[in-house]
Amino acid sequence: MRVAVGVTGASGAIVAERLVAELLNHVERVHLMFTEASVKVVAQELQGPASTEGFSLKQTIEGGIAEDLRGKLRVYGVQDLFAPIASGSSVPDAMVIVPCSMGTLSRVSHGFSSNLLERSADVVLKEKRNLVICPRESPLSSIHLENMLRLANQGVTIAPLMPAFYTHPASIDDMIKQFVGRILDLLQIENRLVKRWNHRLL
Numbered sequence: 369m370r371v372a373v374g375v376t377g378a379s380g381a382i383v384a385e386r387l388v389a390e391l392l393n394h395v396e397r398v399h400l401m402f403t404e405a406s407v408k409v410v411a412q413e414l415q416g417p418a419s420t421e422g423f424s425l426k427q428t429i430e431g432g433i434a435e436d437l438r439g440k441l442r443v444y445g446v447q448d449l450f451a452p453i454a455s456g457s458s459v460p461d462a463m464v465i466v467p468c469s470m471g472t473l474s475r476v477s478h479g480f481s482s483n484l485l486e487r488s489a490d491v492v493l494k495e496k497r498n499l500v501i502c503p504r505e506s507p508l509s510s511i512h513l514e515n516m517l518r519l520a521n522q523g524v525t526i527a528p529l530m531p532a533f534y535t536h537p538a539s540i541d542d543m544i545k546q547f548v549g550r551i552l553d554l555l556q557i558e559n560r561l562v563k564r565w566n567h568r569l570l
């Protein structure tokens with residue numbers, strides 16, 4: 369399975385980092401793109417050492433791909449419209465935009481394709497593959513909601529970064545695991561990150 373991951377300038381870079389780390393253990397290839405705004409948010413939010421073993425979003429942005437990941441991870445400049453994933457002939461099986469800003473959400477919902485990330489989403493949509501968008505904003509305006517509805521009506525899965533409390537998360541790490549596990553569920557990738565609802569959670 370080949371999965372594209374688009375990281376935008378919404379808050380929640382840590383979810384993208386943890387998702388990529390998991391995908392690298394589960395899929396054949398990860399295509400990674402990040403917007404210019406996301407680089408600033410990553411610098412702001414991921415200040416300490418990487419929270420994951422084996423993959424650091426900050427290091428990847430700053431210094432390129434670690435040697436041991438070269439076979440599996442492809443990182444593209446967001447203006448690189450010559451990248452294979454910009455074309456329908458090389459469409460990935462699925463794409464996740466996480467975290468997704470209201471700006472990117474708006475542009476994808478209108479087919480704007482002003483950079484590689486938006487173009488890739490447009491290609492995934494037109495080729496009818498699995499597109500999962502994880503928006504992060506609060507409160508939401510009617511413009512945001514209408515943009516989400518436009519995409520949902522096209523078969524896009526809108527999976528907001530919205531924590532659940534019935535699983536009794538004891539830490540931010542627990543919440544991140546739940547987000548990442550649910551995204552893997554949406555890609556039909558088996559995982560043990562999600563705390564599943566059953567009577568023992570009551």
Ligand SMILES: Cc1cc2nc3c(=O)[nH]c(=O)nc-3n(C[C@H](O)[C@H](O)[C@H](O)COP(=O)(O)O)c2cc1C
Pocket residue numbers: 375376377378379403404405406408409412468469470471472473504505
């Ligand atoms: C620290 C920080 C946090 C931000 N968080 C959000 C957010 O949660 N949601 C959002 O829509 N925009 C957020 N923004 C604003 C976006 O980064 C901005 O609208 C940007 O133009 C989005 O560009 P992009 O869609 O190309 O990534 C944030 C900006 C900063 C600096």
